[in-house]
Amino acid sequence: MTSVPQRAPLRPAGQFVLRAGRGSSFLLHRRAMTVAGALAVLLVGAVVVSLCVGEAYVSPGEVVRVLLGLPSPDELVVGTLRLPRMVTGLLVGAAFGVSGALIQTVARNPLASPDVIGVTHGAGAATVAAMTFGVTSYAVLPYVSVAGGLLAALLVYLLAWRGGLAASRFVLIGIGVSVALGSLTRLFVTKGDYLVAQQAKTWLTGSLNGRGYDQAAPLATVLLLMLPFLVWAAWAQRGSAFDEDTATALGVRLGRTRLGLSVVGVVLASVATGAAGPVDFVALLAPQTARRLTRTPHVPLVCSALMGALIVVVADVLARRLLSPLELPVGVFTALVGAPYLMWLIVRTRSSRTGGTA
Amino acid sequence: MSRAVSLRVGWMGVGLLLLVSAVVLSLAVGSRAIAPSVVWDALVHGGGSDDAQVVRSLRVPRTVIGVLVGVALAVAGTVLQGITRNPIAEPGILGISQGASLGVVCAIAFLGVHSLTGYVWYAFAGAGVAAVCIYAVAGSGRGGATPVKLALAGAAMNAFIASLISAILTTDARALDEFRFWDVGSISGRDASIAGQVWPFLLVGLLLVLGMARGLDALALGDDIARGLGRNVALLRATGALGATVLTGAAVAAAGPIAFTGLAVPHIARALVGPQHRWLLPMAALLGPVMLLLADVLGRVVVRPSEVPVAVMTALAGVPFLVVLVRRKKAVAVA
Numbered sequence: 001m002t003s004v005p006q007r008a009p010l011r012p013a014g015q016f017v018l019r020a021g022r023g024s025s026f027l028l029h030r031r032a033m034t035v036a037g038a039l040a041v042l043l044v045g046a047v048v049v050s051l052c053v054g055e056a057y058v059s060p061g062e063v064v065r066v067l068l069g070l071p072s073p074d075e076l077v078v079g080t081l082r083l084p085r086m087v088t089g090l091l092v093g094a095a096f097g098v099s100g101a102l103i104q105t106v107a108r109n110p111l112a113s114p115d116v117i118g119v120t121h122g123a124g125a126a127t128v129a130a131m132t133f134g135v136t137s138y139a140v141l142p143y144v145s146v147a148g149g150l151l152a153a154l155l156v157y158l159l160a161w162r163g164g165l166a167a168s169r170f171v172l173i174g175i176g177v178s179v180a181l182g183s184l185t186r187l188f189v190t191k192g193d194y195l196v197a198q199q200a201k202t203w204l205t206g207s208l209n210g211r212g213y214d215q216a217a218p219l220a221t222v223l224l225l226m227l228p229f230l231v232w233a234a235w236a237q238r239g240s241a242f243d244e245d246t247a248t249a250l251g252v253r254l255g256r257t258r259l260g261l262s263v264v265g266v267v268l269a270s271v272a273t274g275a276a277g278p279v280d281f282v283a284l285l286a287p288q289t290a291r292r293l294t295r296t297p298h299v300p301l302v303c304s305a306l307m308g309a310l311i312v313v314v315a316d317v318l319a320r321r322l323l324s325p326l327e328l329p330v331g332v333f334t335a336l337v338g339a340p341y342l343m344w345l346i347v348r349t350r351s352s353r354t355g356g357t358a
Numbered sequence: 359m360s361r362a363v364s365l366r367v368g369w370m371g372v373g374l375l376l377l378v379s380a381v382v383l384s385l386a387v388g389s390r391a392i393a394p395s396v397v398w399d400a401l402v403h404g405g406g407s408d409d410a411q412v413v414r415s416l417r418v419p420r421t422v423i424g425v426l427v428g429v430a431l432a433v434a435g436t437v438l439q440g441i442t443r444n445p446i447a448e449p450g451i452l453g454i455s456q457g458a459s460l461g462v463v464c465a466i467a468f469l470g471v472h473s474l475t476g477y478v479w480y481a482f483a484g485a486g487v488a489a490v491c492i493y494a495v496a497g498s499g500r501g502g503a504t505p506v507k508l509a510l511a512g513a514a515m516n517a518f519i520a521s522l523i524s525a526i527l528t529t530d531a532r533a534l535d536e537f538r539f540w541d542v543g544s545i546s547g548r549d550a551s552i553a554g555q556v557w558p559f560l561l562v563g564l565l566l567v568l569g570m571a572r573g574l575d576a577l578a579l580g581d582d583i584a585r586g587l588g589r590n591v592a593l594l595r596a597t598g599a600l601g602a603t604v605l606t607g608a609a610v611a612a613a614g615p616i617a618f619t620g621l622a623v624p625h626i627a628r629a630l631v632g633p634q635h636r637w638l639l640p641m642a643a644l645l646g647p648v649m650l651l652l653a654d655v656l657g658r659v660v661v662r663p664s665e666v667p668v669a670v671m672t673a674l675a676g677v678p679f680l681v682v683l684v685r686r687k688k689a690v691a692v693a
Contacts, residue, residue, distance in 0.1 A: 111510060159681050168506040172446070172684045175513050179617065180677035183670045190666055205524055280517055328528050332521040339518030343495045346507050346514070 032294040032303060039290075039306035043090075046313045050086045051078050053321055084212030088275060089312045089330065091219045092208075093282055095272035097290070097308020100283030101299040102233060102265030106258045109167050110345055113284035114149075114269035117174035120283075121181035122152020123273035125188070128200045132188045142218035142274045149270025152181060153262070206279035206331020208316050215275040222271045229264050234301045236261060279331045281338020282308050288345070366637050369630040373644035377425075380651040384421040385413060387655050389663055419550035423612055424654055424668075425647040426553060427545060428619060430560050430609040432646025434602040435620020436627070436639055437567050440574040441598035442493075445625070445683060446505045449485075449606040450617025453515030455543075457488025458610035460519045467530045474555045474611055482607035488515060489603055505684075543616035543669030545654055552612050559608035564643075566601035570594060571635040578633060616669040618676025619650055625683065649675070 051063045058074045065071075066078040100113045107117075114120050126148020127141055135141065156177050160170040185204065189197045202209065236257045269283060286308035287299045293307075294300045315333040322328070385397045392400075392409045400410035401418075431449060438447040449455045461484025465477035495511040496503040573594040576584040581591050609616070627641035650668060653675060657666035 116510070116513070159685070162685060168504070169684055171506055172509055173681055175451075175509050176677045176680040176684070178513075179673055183673035183677075186670050187661070187666055187674075190661065190664060190670070205521075280521070323525075323529055326528055328525055332525050332528075335517045335521035336525070339514040339521070342514040343511055346510050347495055347498050 029294065029296050029300070032296055032300050035290070035293045035300075036303050036306060039293075039303060039310060043306055043310045043313065046310055046317070047086060047090070050089075050313050050317045051082050053317060054082060055325070084216065085208050085210075086313065086316075087213070088211040088216040088219070089208050089316045090309045091216055091223060092272045092276045092279060093286070093309035093312030094305040095219060095223060095268045095308070096279060096282040096312070097286035097304040097306070098230065098301055099265040099269035099272065100285075100308070101287035101290070101301050101304035102261045102268075103283070104287050105299050106262045106265070107167065107170070109171075110284070110288055111171055111342070112167070112174075113281070114265065115278065115280055115283060116171060116178070118152040118156045118177040118181060119149045119266050119269045120273045120278040120280075121178040121185070122155075123149035123270040124204060124278050125181040125185045126151070127274055128185045128188045128204065131196055131200055138214045138218065142222070142271055145274030146267055146270040149266050149273065150263075152177060153266045202329065203277040205329040206277040206334070207329035208276055208312075209327060209329065211276055219271050219275045222267065226264060226268065229260070230301060233261055233264060277329075277331065279312060280335040281342065282311055282334050285334070285338045285341055286311055288341075362632075366631045370637075370641060370644065373630075373641055373648070376648045377644050380648045380655075381421055381425070383655050384424060384651045385417045388412075388417065388658050389665075415550070419548055419553060420545050420654070421651065422550075422553040423548050423556075424545045424651045426556060426560055427609045427613045427616065428647030428650035429643045430563065430605040430646075431616060431619040431650070432623040432627075432642040433564060433567055433639060434605040434609070436624040436635070436642045437574070437598045437602045437605075438620070439624050440577060440635060441595045441602075442503055442508065443578065444503060444505055444508055446509055446621065446680065448618065448621035449602065449609075450615060450619075451509060451621065452489065452492050452512040453519060454485045454489045454492070454603065454606050455610050455615035455617065456516045456519040456523075458482070458485040458607045459615050460484045460488075460523055461607070462611060463523050463526050467526050474552055478556070478559060478608060478611040481611040482604060485603045485607040485610070486600075488519065489599055491515065493599075543610075543614035543672075544667035545613045545650075546665060546667075548612065556608050556612045559604060559611075563601050563604035563608060566597060566604065568639060570597050570601070571639055574598065574635040575633075614669065616650070616672055618672045618679070619646055619653075621683075622676050622679040623649055625679070 048060050048063055051067075052058050052060055054077070056077060058078055062072050062074045063078055066075055066083075072078075096114070099119075103112055103114055103117070103119075104110055106112075123145035127145045129148075130141060130144040135144065156170070156174045159177070160166075160173040162169065185200075189200050189204075272279070287304040290303035290307040291299050294303055311334065312330060315337075316330040319328040319330045319333045382394055382397070385401075386392050386394050390409070390412060392413060396409050397413050399405065400407075400413040404410065404414070435448045438449065438452065439445060458481040461480035461482070462477050464484070465471040465480035469480075471477045471480065492508070492511050492515055493503065495514075496507040573584075573589055576587050576589045577591065577594055579587075584591050584594070623642050623645045624638070627638055627645055631637040631641045650672065653671035654668040657668055657671040660666055
């Protein structure tokens with residue numbers, strides 16, 4: 001790519017500075033921007049495909065007409081049936097992607113995804129419990145799942161804290177707590193009446209079936225509200241990706257930064273789980289693939305979001321069409337891809353103690 | 359008898375007493391509480407009363423299967439912890455049980471096998487493949503099979519197989535109907551004949567494992583010392599893994615995947631009778647059914663009139679145990 005200007009020796013190679021008034025500036029990574037652009041293009045393509053395919057095929061031209069609000073015979077199929085579901089998937093993927101990026105940054109470990117540290121299972125258990133006890137309002141459920149996710153994360157954190165937070169202990173206890181919460185969820189499913197149980201069961205595999213704006217709205221709201229935090233996070237994560245000594249020397253207040261980043265990450269994963277159930281491994285997969293593409297030293301937030309959205313939209317298309325007329329939950333597909341990836345990650349992780357962000 | 363030995367014999371006696379009490383509880387407690395004397399009557403004299411019917415046709419098979427599965431899982435866990443020298447090794451955590459489930463699902467969905475003696479072989483195959491994969495993943499890379507890598511690889515394997523299973527079941531409604539039985543591990547509603555079909559496999563698994571008790575003791579000292587003692591380390595590991603796989607496969611074929619029984623029981627047994635496997639294995643075999651039956655009885659009581667599957671109860675009881683283990687063991691923390 002272009003050569004680094006000679007007069008800016010402090011500027012890292014391949015990056016340029018975006019200044020917004022005095023004192024606030026951003027380092028933008030050129031390659032990351034290219035990747036983000038490419039991902040965005042792919043995402044638009046996936047979105048169109050997702051709206052085209054289904055029980056009845058709709059041509060891309062008609063899809064675009066519907067999206068532009070022009071009159072079309074496929075208004076019902078595309079606009080009413082497929083669009084809400086696709087939008088939900090998009091938002092869920094983006095939220096999981098960002099959440100994974102934040103939590104992996106804080107833990108400085110690619111294995112510490114929200115799935116592994118109990119967040120999604122906590123949100124899932126809380127949501128199913130609420131459903132069992134007759135709460136079905138989508139105005140309430142998102143709060144329930146956020147509370148569940150935060151509580152689970154807090155529990156894992158407290159249980160794993162022992163004069164420090166060794167990554168291995170954190171991950172092991174996270175897995176244990178996840179299993180317990182999964183069992184608790186099944187207990188609630190057993191207790192609830194049959195219809196609720198069926199509903200909860202489908203939801204628990206991470207499905208976009210029957211999801212729509214009802215589920216997407218709270219997620220969109222949270223994402224919008226979190227946007228300022230995310231901008232801050234993008235700035236703060238550079239500091240927290242360093243080790244303690246370097247960060248402190250650079251004047252980054254690690255404790256507060258890390259706490260802030262993890263809370264944002266946990267909230268995002270919890271709301272996403274509340275919307276579509278625990279769509280496994282997206283939060284693990286998206287940041288890692290994004291990071292490999294951008295080759296940035298830190299986990300890229302925007303690319304992780306785009307990658308997460310892309311993964312979920314594509315997986316949902318596959319889940320709907322591969323075995324048609326039968327429909328698989330989208331979580332099945334993300335797990336089939338994500339689990340082998342996690343194993344590969346385990347094989348090539350140099351040492352489980354440090355883990356590294358690699 | 360030295361003091362240490364009599365102490366161990368004493369604990370074995372306590373274990374046996376616990377097992378008898380658990381069996382009595384399992385026969386007496388349920389949606390219909392039946393007095394132990396009536397249970398005894400029904401067992402010994404038969405009779406046609408409702409209580410006697412319930413005891414003989416429902417609770418006896420359930421209890422017998424609970425005992426068999428409890429023995430199998432606890433012994434499998436003990437052996438896995440022995441051959442991996444890893445405190446958190448267990449068939450459920452490592453995804454071996456889930457692998458056995460996948461074998462059963464495939465047998466039902468694709469091969470039209472519908473009897474336990476038919477698909478128990480597929481359960482073995484599934485368990486074996488999963489065990490080999492897990493160990494290959496966790497054992498490669500620097501540091502070998504540390505607890506974290508083993509647990510993570512197991513979690514990944516569990517998730518992978520679970521999604522494969524749900525993909526297969528979505529496409530095959532009849533298999534789903536048959537498999538719901540195993541979906542969540544449970545020992546309720548099992549046919550009495552299952553116990554009769556499964557015990558030979560358990561016996562083979564137990565014999566394989568008991569024969570290598572001394573070998574497991576040698577392995578505990580480290581591979582080099584075990585070799586120095588004239589043991590064939592690779593052969594020991596292979597035999598142990600085979601035994602654990604057979605036991606897990608048989609247990610899953612009979613009752614579905616039940617996690618955490620094989621995690622907690624060996625540690626409790628070790629605390630009582632020490633690390634020598636010729637004491638440890640029998641003690642685990644006594645305590646395994648105790649834990650499983652108590653969890654099952656508890657599951658019948660907590661959400662009356664419905665029931666909680668025993669696998670849910672063992673997980674809820676076992677996870678705090680895992681947490682304590684992870685916090686206490688230095689080996690786990692620094693691995």
